[in-house]
Amino acid sequence: MPKFTKIDAHWMSIALKLARNGRFSTMPNPNVGCVIVDKNGNLIGQGYHQKAGQGHAEVNALLDAGFIPHQHNAMRQRDPLFQPVTSGATAYVTLEPCSHTGKTPPCAIALIEAQIARVVIASVDSNPEVMNKGIALLQDAGIQVDTGLMGAEAQKLNTAFNFRMTYNKPWVIVKLATSIDGKTALQDGQSKWITGPKSRVNVQLERACSCAILSGADTVIADNPKLNVRIDELPEFASSLFQQRAAQPVRVIIDGQNRLHNNYQIFQDEHKVMVFNAQHNPLLTANNIEQIQVALVDPKGNQTTQPRQYLDLQAIMHVLAEKQINRVWTETGAALSGALLSVNLVNELIVYQAPMLLGSNARSAVNIGQLTSLRQAIKTEFEEVTQVGSDLKIRLLIKS
Numbered sequence: 001m002p003k004f005t006k007i008d009a010h011w012m013s014i015a016l017k018l019a020r021n022g023r024f025s026t027m028p029n030p031n032v033g034c035v036i037v038d039k040n041g042n043l044i045g046q047g048y049h050q051k052a053g054q055g056h057a058e059v060n061a062l063l064d065a066g067f068i069p070h071q072h073n074a075m076r077q078r079d080p081l082f083q084p085v086t087s088g089a090t091a092y093v094t095l096e097p098c099s100h101t102g103k104t105p106p107c108a109i110a111l112i113e114a115q116i117a118r119v120v121i122a123s124v125d126s127n128p129e130v131m132n133k134g135i136a137l138l139q140d141a142g143i144q145v146d147t148g149l150m151g152a153e154a155q156k157l158n159t160a161f162n163f164r165m166t167y168n169k170p171w172v173i174v175k176l177a178t179s180i181d182g183k184t185a186l187q188d189g190q191s192k193w194i195t196g197p198k199s200r201v202n203v204q205l206e207r208a209c210s211c212a213i214l215s216g217a218d219t220v221i222a223d224n225p226k227l228n229v230r231i232d233e234l235p236e237f238a239s240s241l242f243q244q245r246a247a248q249p250v251r252v253i254i255d256g257q258n259r260l261h262n263n264y265q266i267f268q269d270e271h272k273v274m275v276f277n278a279q280h281n282p283l284l285t286a287n288n289i290e291q292i293q294v295a296l297v298d299p300k301g302n303q304t305t306q307p308r309q310y311l312d313l314q315a316i317m318h319v320l321a322e323k324q325i326n327r328v329w330t331e332t333g334a335a336l337s338g339a340l341l342s343v344n345l346v347n348e349l350i351v352y353q354a355p356m357l358l359g360s361n362a363r364s365a366v367n368i369g370q371l372t373s374l375r376q377a378i379k380t381e382f383e384e385v386t387q388v389g390s391d392l393k394i395r396l397l398i399k400s
């Protein structure tokens with residue numbers, strides 16, 4: 001493990017802060033930040049990755065420093081003594097520089113051309129196409145590479161991306177809005193509003209940094225929601241960062257029985273909706289709809305009194321991963337939340353808990369069937385608890 005100094009930590013914390021600016025817009029790519037510090041310890045360039053297909057963090061930082069990547073040879077031909085402003089500098093980058101030509105040329109090559117002397121990396125890339133190859137390219141060029149500074153913080157920036165790269169599944173978050181006794185609505189379905197306005201704005205922020213918003217046919221029929229990001233409700237900083245993004249999160253709707261038709265609000269705008277069903281639904285003809293068929297399987301866990309088959313949730317997640325969806329934000333009722341939990345597809349719960357009691361007749365947050373032993377309980381661990389307005393926001397990771 002290389003020894004890092006306080007100065008290293010200072011620059012890397014700036015790079016991490018820059019990387020966070022991309023959280024609403026880089027998908028399906030990871031969040032990455034970079035700062036470049038010259039031989040005398042002066043900050044000469046900084047940048048972050050804003051959007052897939054556009055400059056990576058390292059390239060943006062080099063440009064900010066006044067070095068134009070991938071034109072080095074031409075400069076050398078014109079002036080053999082040409083020395084880039086970045087010569088001998090240190091680059092602090094939150095993710096291993098890429099080594100492959102994707103939508104942009106490799107960043108490792110750009111750093112080599114810029115004559116960077118040392119690259120400090122927070123975390124290795126979990127993309128198998130890149131992992132350790134960017135580091136090897138830099139080292140082969142004689143650059144000192146030190147890896148692992150603030151690695152845990154950098155990993156957290158890209159939890160969903162890393163999970164998809166490692167397991168070929170999206171990172172699934174189930175959102176619950178409950179009373180203090182864990183209820184989501186009165187027996188007759190009244191639920192507006194249990195949580196306060198600040199929690200609802202916070203939901204918009206969570207939607208805004210997700211690749212997809214998942215729900216089911218019953219929610220569409222009962223609530224006729226739009227399930228989009230209401231940009232005017234976002235705080236100013238988030239609104240401007242979100243608008244760098246190519247599109248709204250994709251709405252993903254599960255409709256195993258073809259109960260939906262074009263008239264629901266979700267199909268009335270130009271933003272994309274993926275509808276999963278068992279057979280093509282001829283009533284869904286709106287331009288924004290992509291229908292995808294998956295198999296029906298026997299359900300696990302939350303069987304109803306009328307046993308029947310449901311769409312294969314594992315297959316749906318596999319399709320979403322293939323479509324490069326990293327983070328799925330789920331807003332469903334108890335049946336679908338329970339079903340996802342029962343087949344171990346949920347990674348995280350985010351519970352907005354309001355300080356009120358709704359009593360035993362009110363609706364429960366998740367239907368995971370009847371447990372007969374505490375050993376069957378789905379175990380979680382607290383990741384973060386914050387107060388949002390008058391509610392608590394509780395982030396829980398599902399223990400595997």
Ligand SMILES: NC(=O)c1ccc[n+]([C@@H]2O[C@H](COP(=O)([O-])OP(=O)(O)OC[C@H]3O[C@@H](n4cnc5c(N)ncnc54)[C@H](OP(=O)(O)O)[C@@H]3O)[C@@H](O)[C@H]2O)c1
Binds near residue numbers: 222310
């Ligand atoms: N408080 C909140 O934050 C909140 C958020 C959203 C919804 N809601 C409320 O929740 C209620 C609806 O909840 P819900 O969960 O019944 O509906 P849902 O969220 O619409 O989910 C139902 C969908 O899940 C599918 N499904 C159910 N069990 C399954 C299983 N075991 N395997 C695979 N798929 C399964 C159903 O399949 P089929 O299509 O095959 O039937 C249906 O398409 C509404 O009253 C709505 O207002 C509350």
